[in-house]
Amino acid sequence: MKERKMKAAYLTGICKVELRDAPEPKLEKPTDVLIDVEVVGMCGSDIHYYRTGRIGEMVVQYPFIVGHEFSGRVLEVGDDVTNVKVGQRVAVDPLMWCQQCDQCRAGREHTCRNQVFLGCPGQVAGCLCERIVMPAASCFTVPDNVSPEQAALAEPFSIGIHTQRLGGEITGKRVGILGAGPIGLCTLASCKTQGVGKVYMTDLLPERVKFAKTFGADWVGNSQSQDVVAEIAKLEPLGLDVVFECAGKQETVDQGVELLAPGGKLVVVGIPEEERTSMIIANARRKEITFQNVRRQNRCVAPAVEMIASGTVQLDSMMTHHFSFDEIPQAFELVEGYKDGVIKAMINIKK
Ligand SMILES: [Zn+2]
Ligand SMILES: [Zn+2]
Incomplete structure (x- = not known):
């Protein structure tokens, strides 16, 4: 039988993306689901691969399809699939875990020792294409009142949660969020659902600083043009209880340590381009700071869909730009250059 083809967007070199035909994926396991991709969100990590061809030791072998934030409609299911049905719309956890290892058995699927992540070089091709196969365990049904765009946004929001x-x-706590990109904003949205006390948020880009304020931060500052640590210290002389580092920079890790009150917690979700990050360990030690890393989004896609569906969070304003499939190269260029005040660019694969 002749192989069926679909459209896909391939990275073909540094800052190069090409639209080409690709073989259409097929169900392989009885637990697989074939999904008709509707909307894909562009992520900072896709841009890392586009710009530098790698994140740490993950190196792109060209040509390669990136993308891991998406929603779609179920086209076909394997014999053992019970949680989703053909025709249903789904939000997707881009992680595929083994369900066998010590981590999976302990409910830590996100640190599964045999994990495969969508659109991760050397693992599996991403979702910037028309159809894709995912394990049923990674698929979550979406109610009708949630749009395909909102369903795709459930992925970054699940990381915020x-x-x-x-x-x-x-x-009621005093919280800092350093970095007002999509993950910083999703973390802010999640903090608001928990009745956070006061949120101090910073970024380098003036448009993002402004956006963070409209998105609900109590105080915003530009760390390029202001001494944000000194200004926050004036308002909070005792320091902050929790700081979320959402920029992946050395400076923001340093700022986090400085901003925290003794006994505070530094939560690092930003992915740095450099291999090593350091901290002034004496300051961290004297304050007895807890250093918490974040990996992916364990079991948070379903709650993300629920909160979006119920209106508990309103994330739509984050989706500042919309593109069709043919405009994918322009979307990469825009997001890579942080142009036009872009927060989140969404690709409608069907257009
Ligand atoms: Zn992402
Ligand atoms: Zn596992």
Whole structure:
């Protein structure tokens, strides 16, 4: 039988993306689901691969399809699939875990020792294409009142939820969020659902600083043009209870340590381009700071869909730009250059 083809967007070199035909994926396991991709969100990590061809030791072998934030409609299911049905719309956890290892058995699927992540070089091709196969365990049904765009946004929002949860009890607490990109904003949205006390948020880009304020931060500052640590210290002389580092920079890790009150917690979700990050360990030690790393979004996609569906969070304003499939190269260029005040660019694969 002749192989069926679909459209896909391939990275073909540094800052190069090409639209080409690809073989259409097929169900392989009885637990697989074939999904008709509707909307894909562009992520900072896709841009890392586009710009530098790698994240740490993950190196792109060209040509390669990236993308891991998406929603779609179920086209076909394997014999053992019970949680989703043909025709249903789904939000997707881009992680595929083994369900066997010590981590999976302990409910830590996100640190599964045999994990495969969508659109991760050397693992599996991503979702910037028309159809894709995922394990049923990674698929979550979406109610009709949630749009395909909102369903795709459930992925980054689920990281915000997981990040916020790792920050511990934050009700009534003083919180810093360093970095007002999509993950910082999703963390903010999740903090608001928990009745956070006061949120101080910073970024380098003036448009993002402004956006963070409209998105609900109590105080915003530009760390390029202001001494944000000194200004926050004036308002909070005792320091902050939790700081979420959402920029992946050395400076923001340093700022986090400085901003925290003794006994505070630094939650690091930003992915740095450099291999090593350091901290002034004496300051961290004297304050007895807890250093918490964040990996992916354990079991948070379903709660993300629920909160979007119920209106508990309103994330639509984050989706500042919309592109069709043919405009994918322009979308990469825009997001890579942080142009036009872009927060989140969404690709409608059907257009
Ligand atoms: Zn992402
Ligand atoms: Zn596992």
